[in-house]
Amino acid sequence: MKKTVLTLLICLVGLTFAAxxxxxxxxxxxxxxxxxxxxxxxxxxxxxxxxxxxxxxAVSDWGSDIYLFSNDGDGTFTRETSSGVTSxxxxxxxxxxxxxxxxxxxxxSGTVKLYENNGDGTLTNVAGAAGxxxxxxxxxxxxxxxxxxxxxFYIGSSCRLFHNNGNETFTETTTAxxxxxxxxxxxxxxxxxxxxxYLDLYxxxxxxxxxxxxDGGTGFTNTTSAMGCGNNGLEPExxxxxxxxxxxYLDxxxxxxxxxxxxxxxxxxxxxxxxxxFTDVTxxxxxxxxxxxxxxxxxxxxxxxxxxxxxxNHVSNNGMYRNNGDGTFTxxxxxxxxxNPWDSFGVSWCDYDTDGDLDIYMAGHFANRLxxxxxxxxxxxxxxxxxxxxxxxxxxxxxxxxxxxxDRYDMIIGGSGLNGQxxxxxxxxxxxxxIADIHVWWPSGLEEDYSDIxxxxxxxxxxxxxxxxxxxxxxxxxxxxxxGLLLSWQAEGIEPLAWRIxxxxxxxxxxxxxxxxxxxxxNPQIGVNYEYALTVLxxxxxxxxxxxxxxxxxxxSTSEMTLFAPWPCPAIERVEVSFLLPSSxxxxxxxxxxxxxxLTSLSLTPETTSATLExxxxxxxxxxxxxSSDLGSMExxxxxxx
Numbered sequence: 057m058k059k060t061v062l063t064l065l066i067c068l069v070g071l072t073f074a075a076x077x078x079x080x081x082x083x084x085x086x087x088x089x090x091x092x093x094x095x096x097x098x099x100x101x102x103x104x105x106x107x108x109x110x111x112x113x114a115v116s117d118w119g120s121d122i123y124l125f126s127n128d129g130d131g132t133f134t135r136e137t138s139s140g141v142t143s144x145x146x147x148x149x150x151x152x153x154x155x156x157x158x159x160x161x162x163x164x165s166g167t168v169k170l171y172e173n174n175g176d177g178t179l180t181n182v183a184g185a186a187g188x189x190x191x192x193x194x195x196x197x198x199x200x201x202x203x204x205x206x207x208x209f210y211i212g213s214s215c216r217l218f219h220n221n222g223n224e225t226f227t228e229t230t231t232a233x234x235x236x237x238x239x240x241x242x243x244x245x246x247x248x249x250x251x252x253x254y255l256d257l258y259x260x261x262x263x264x265x266x267x268x269x270x271d272g273g274t275g276f277t278n279t280t281s282a283m284g285c286g287n288n289g290l291e292p293e294x295x296x297x298x299x300x301x302x303x304x305y306l307d308x309x310x311x312x313x314x315x316x317x318x319x320x321x322x323x324x325x326x327x328x329x330x331x332x333x334f335t336d337v338t339x340x341x342x343x344x345x346x347x348x349x350x351x352x353x354x355x356x357x358x359x360x361x362x363x364x365x366x367x368x369n370h371v372s373n374n375g376m377y378r379n380n381g382d383g384t385f386t387x388x389x390x391x392x393x394x395x396n397p398w399d400s401f402g403v404s405w406c407d408y409d410t411d412g413d414l415d416i417y418m419a420g421h422f423a424n425r426l427x428x429x430x431x432x433x434x435x436x437x438x439x440x441x442x443x444x445x446x447x448x449x450x451x452x453x454x455x456x457x458x459x460x461x462x463d464r465y466d467m468i469i470g471g472s473g474l475n476g477q478x479x480x481x482x483x484x485x486x487x488x489x490x491i492a493d494i495h496v497w498w499p500s501g502l503e504e505d506y507s508d509i510x511x512x513x514x515x516x517x518x519x520x521x522x523x524x525x526x527x528x529x530x531x532x533x534x535x536x537x538x539x540g541l542l543l544s545w546q547a548e549g550i551e552p553l554a555w556r557i558x559x560x561x562x563x564x565x566x567x568x569x570x571x572x573x574x575x576x577x578x579n580p581q582i583g584v585n586y587e588y589a590l591t592v593l594x595x596x597x598x599x600x601x602x603x604x605x606x607x608x609x610x611x612x613s614t615s616e617m618t619l620f621a622p623w624p625c626p627a628i629e630r631v632e633v634s635f636l637l638p639s640s641x642x643x644x645x646x647x648x649x650x651x652x653x654x655l656t657s658l659s660l661t662p663e664t665t666s667a668t669l670e671x672x673x674x675x676x677x678x679x680x681x682x683x684s685s686d687l688g689s690m691e692x693x694x695x696x697x698x
Contacts, residue, residue: 076358078394078416081428086133089123091116093419098406098479099150099159102126102136102177108410108440108514110479112426113141113148113161114402114419126177131409140178143169147402147475151197151206152448153186154224159449159480162208166191187226188218197470198246198255199447200233201273201650202499203677204626204697206447206470211240215259222676232650234275238268245472247297247306248454249283250331252561253501253601255452258285258308260292265310271561272587272604272693273678274650285334287312290321294474298354299465300363300379304456305330306467311349311367311474321347323367343385348372351403351474355414357392359434359485361462368400368418397423406479412436412512414483419476435489435511440481441468444519445500445626445697452499455482459489486511496522500626500695503600532590533618534607536688540578541609544618545590556591556599566593580609585691606680610688619683619690626697627671634666635683643685645669647694650678671696 082088097113100106101124109127116122122144125133145165153160153170161179163169168188171179183189192210200207205220215238218226230236240259249256254270265287268276280286287310294311301307305328314321322344326334338344343365352367362379369375373395377385389395400420408415413432418425437457441450451470456463466482486492494506496517504522509515532545543557552569557577565575569592580586589604605619620634637643637660645667646657655674658667669681679694 076392076429076431076433078392078427079430080425081131081415082424082426085131085426085428086135087112087114087123087125087417087426089114089116089419089424091121092421093424094401095145095147095475096402096404096417096419097148097150097161097477098404098408098417099161099477100479101150101159101161101173101179102139103175105158106440106516108407108438108481110406110408112404112408112417114417114424115144115148127408136177138178140180141171143181145169147194147471147477149195149197149471149477150449150480151451151470153206153208153220155205155443155448157442157448162195162197164192164195164211168192168195168210182224186224187228189228190216192216193240194243194475195471196244196246196257197449197451198257199452199499200246200255200270201678202254202446202452202501203273203695204443204445204447204500205676206449206451209244209246209257211242211244211259213239213241215240232275234277235268237278238266238276240266241292243292243294243472243474245295245297245308246452246470247467248452249297249306249328250561251305251454252331253497253499258295258297260287260295260310262291263289265292269561283333284336285326287324290324293349294351294367294472296353296472297467297469298363300325300354300365301327301383302362302463302465303328303330304463304465306465307354308334309343309352309354309365309367311345311352312347313349313370314347321349323347323349323352325365337383341383341385342387343375343377345369345375346372350399350401350420351476353403353405353473353478355405356434356483356485357414357429357432359413359432359436359487361434361459361464361485361487361489363464366394366403366416368398368403368420370399372398374398374400394427397425401474402476403473404476404478407438407481407483407514408479410438410514412438412483435486437484437486437492437494437509437511438481438514439484439494440514440516441496442516442518443498443500445502446498446519449480450498450519451480454497455484456495457484457486458493458495459486459491461487461489481514494522500697531620532588532603532605533620534588534605534690535618536609537576540576541580541586541588541607543575543577543588543590545573545603552592552594554593556593558589558591559586561587561589569593580607582609584608604693606691606693608688608690619681619692626695628697629672630668630670631694632666632668633681635660636665637662637685643683646682646684647674648680648682649674650680655679 112125158173161171170183194211196209210216244259257268297306308326312321348369365377376389400418402419413429
């Protein structure tokens with residue numbers, strides 16, 4: 057087990073004149089693994105927990121053995137042989153599936169395993185009892201409906217999605233969520249490409265990779281062609297996402313491979329154009345590599361505040377592309393001593409020795425090595441996020457770290473690369489900066505600020521402990537008129553520069569900014585259910601999505617009907633719903649789950665303006681409130697959190 061090391065995880069470092077280099081620490085650290093490597097994962101698996109020392113899981117390609125190494129906290133590891141994890145696999149991935157504060161291990165293989173962490177150094181396979189059936193090449197962990205529980209996506213020729221029911225079981229929702237056509241070869245990644253607060257899916261596939269947009273947790277739509285990131289005609293192996301140009305939107309980098317000696321399937325870098333599409337900037341950026349790719353990662357290896365690109369290759373040198381800050385990169389792998397080992401499938405980055413820079417373990421067919429990052433020059437912040445309303449591992453949380461000279465963005469990802477996953481803490485290189493501000497977008501919808509934070513430290517950030525932002529009172533309502541759907545809103549405690557109204561994720565209009573407003577959508581189709589969203593644009597340049605409402609233009613009418621429910625704030629035991637009904641119009645208030653099943657309903661009279669729904673019988677999750685009458689119906693989402 058780990059040694060209890062009383063160490064203050066604040067390492068004050070200055071810039072150094074020593075040449076930065078990655079040195080082979082495999083033998084000295086005690087992480088030697090024989091055979092041909094396949095997968096690598098750094099995660100806080102063994103007690104004592106929460107000290108910042110991450111353990112290592114590595115596996116042999118041939119299934120001869122699996123190696124779990126407990127981090128001793130002094131730069132060395134001890135192999136654990138009685139953990140209960142015995143299955144060799146394509147890849148290992150980590151998250152907290154039952155939100156008990158302990159990281160579990162998902163094993164992607166011919167038969168999927170879910171190893172629940174018992175907290176005492178042992179883990180138990182509970183996949184069968186949890187309802188995770190079948191096998192997969194790779195798993196992606198994501199909370200696709202933001203209900204606070206991690207769901208599981210299988211990568212394969214026929215991909216599968218399993219919804220976490222919040223009671224240690226899963227239900228397959230592939231078809232219900234519109235993913236029956238999703239397919240992938242070796243890898244993929246779940247990330248929020250348009251910053252709408254929901255994790256989308258990018259799946260590597262030959263001849264065309266697939267981008268699936270998450271439609272507010274209610275389904276997925278294939279947007280590959282419209283977004284221009286199909287990697288057409290190439291043979292992809294690994295993929296990662298990161299913000300190389302610090303614009304707040306995650307870009308895509310793909311490792312492609314081709315048969316020798318042609319090497320014509322160059323890697324691809326797709327720049328995210330503010331969520332409206334992707335542009336192939338590979339050759340302009342100089343990161344095409346040689347078309348012999350395996351795994352790839354976005355990583356700031358030198359802590360200068362610019363995200364670099366790393367890729368492993370089959371039978372060619374690895375590439376470390378240093379970000380020059382002008383949209384171009386320079387390959388410095390040779391100078392850093394990280395050109396080998398070749399053919400690394402499993403790659404995991406982690407600050408395993410808590411010195412503020414990212415180290416790497418590479419497991420592959422030529423060697424398995426722990427490469428320690430030495431003499432890294434820049435300042436840093438390492439942030440461990442813990443969800444409370446969001447999933448405990450905070451997968452899907454997005455963070456901005458701001459200093460006087462730069463803004464840096466990153467997101468906690470539940471599996472990318474090829475057969476590996478980075479440690480969950482986010483590591484931000486900050487150059488020479490010594491003070492920073494932190495902004496966190498939690499999957500629950502909560503936004504928080506932390507100000508005037510000294511750099512060069514490891515911090516644990518717990519959801520709810522910061523200064524809450526973006527929680528100003530805002531209510532958006534929709535009602536039918538003869539001309540169309542009338543959007544009305546009120547906001548308090550906010551000074552907007554402008555408002556933006558969107559329908560199903562597409563911006564309809566931007567308006568000047570009084571605290572209340574109305575806008576008429578004159579182009580809805582009768583009977584079509586739309587989601588309208590209200591976003592505020594602040595003078596600081598920030599954009600915050602404040603509220604949303606489902607509405608359907610059923611029939612022209614001069615009467616108005618409105619529905620107000622708490623969103624995105626989660627409900628616990630009960631919820632108070634307010635509404636306005638036209639005179640002499642009876643109505644019904646119903647609660648539905650996302651499968652369309654009506655769970656309960658109340659009859660309403662025109663004189664009624666509010667009603668209370670008891671929620672104790674329903675598990676955590678996302679539900680739909682529907683107010684219906686002879687004039688039509690309208691819906692709004694409701695989150696229940698236990």
